[in-house]
Amino acid sequence: MTTLCGHIYCLDCATFHFSREQPSCAVCRKPQSLDQMIRLYPDWEDGNTQGCSRSTGEDESVSSSPVSVRSIERAGEEAVDSIKQALAGRQQPQDVFITCNTFVNSVTDRERRHINTKLLGEVSFQLNLLSTKIQDDAxxxxxxxxxxxxxxxNEAHLNQEVQKQKTEVDSLKKEKGRLESRILHQEDRIALLEHQCALSTEDAGRQRVxxxxxxxxLEDVRQECEEWKQAAVKAKKKYHVLKNKIEETKRAARRSRAHDASDDLIVI
Known part of the structure; x- marks a missing residue:
């Protein structure tokens, strides 16, 4: 039996699967009921119900209906094409498995010997390639x-290193801030000292003047002092000269009084 979506089931599987509540296709998950299923071989089913009156040759001719074999081979070709698409990376493997499952489920013991063996070999070959590719991909x-x-x-290690570097950078930024603050303070002190030095230089210049x-x-006073010293020496010499003269005069006067006791005026 086949569903409206084109997937084939045997009678037992279809009866078991589509008799449940809210049945759907096991391949594509589309809603499907047992009443909507299509029988592919109604004549063969009738022959079985009549007590197997047909011969083995007749069963084989019915079971190997060209329409059913062609539809199965078409499903096989679709499976091969789907596998090739998956090998080329243009289709997902799960879609390939669904297509291959549809093909495998459509092949019964009656049709197997009537299907092209090259097709089965191609399906097997392509499945082996897909299996190898899946293994390689795995x-x-x-x-x-x-x-x-x-x-x-490595990323975790690098993140730890980055975090450590960030911590060090933050610490260095704080240290940089403190140093910049100290530099500004020192620059202010240097500017103040330079100003004080300029004032001191100006004051020193005035003091030098x-x-x-x-x-x-002082040099003028020293020269004047020397002049006064020289004048004092000259005055002292004159004083001693005059003093000596007065002493000589006094001595002469005493000698004269000693020789002349008269009251006459002594002319010097």
Missing amino acids: DRLRRMRSTAQSARA KAGKAVAE
Whole structure:
């Protein structure tokens, strides 16, 4: 029996599967009831109900109906094409499995010997290729997962390093802020000292001018003092000369009084 969506079931499977509540196709999940199923071999079913009156040759001719064999081969060709599409990466493997499952379910023991063996070999060959590809993809996926785990571990390590570097950067920024504050403070002190030094330089210049004037005045006073000293020496010499003269005069006067006791005026 076949569904409206084109998927084939044997009578027992169809009766069991589509007799449940809210039945659907096991392949494509489309809603499907048992009443809507289409019998592919109604004549063969009637022959069985009549007590197997037909010969073995007649059963084979009925079971190997060209229409049913062609539809099965078409399903096989679709399976091969679907596998090739999956090998090319243009179709998902699960869709391929559904198509292949449809083909396998459509092949019964009666039709198997009437189907083109090359088609079955091609399906088998393509399935082997797909299996190899899936195995290779699984191995590559395992390697990629291992690489991803290593990358995540490396990323975690790098995140720790980045966090550590961020912490160090924050610490350095704080230290930089403190140093900049100290530099500004030192610059203010330097500016103040430079201002005080300029004032001191100006004051020192004024003091040097005053000191120069004082030195000049001191030199003048020294010269004047020397002049007064020289004048004092001269005056002292004159004083001693005059004193000596007065002493000599006094001595002469005493000698004269000693020789002349008269009251006459002594002319010196």
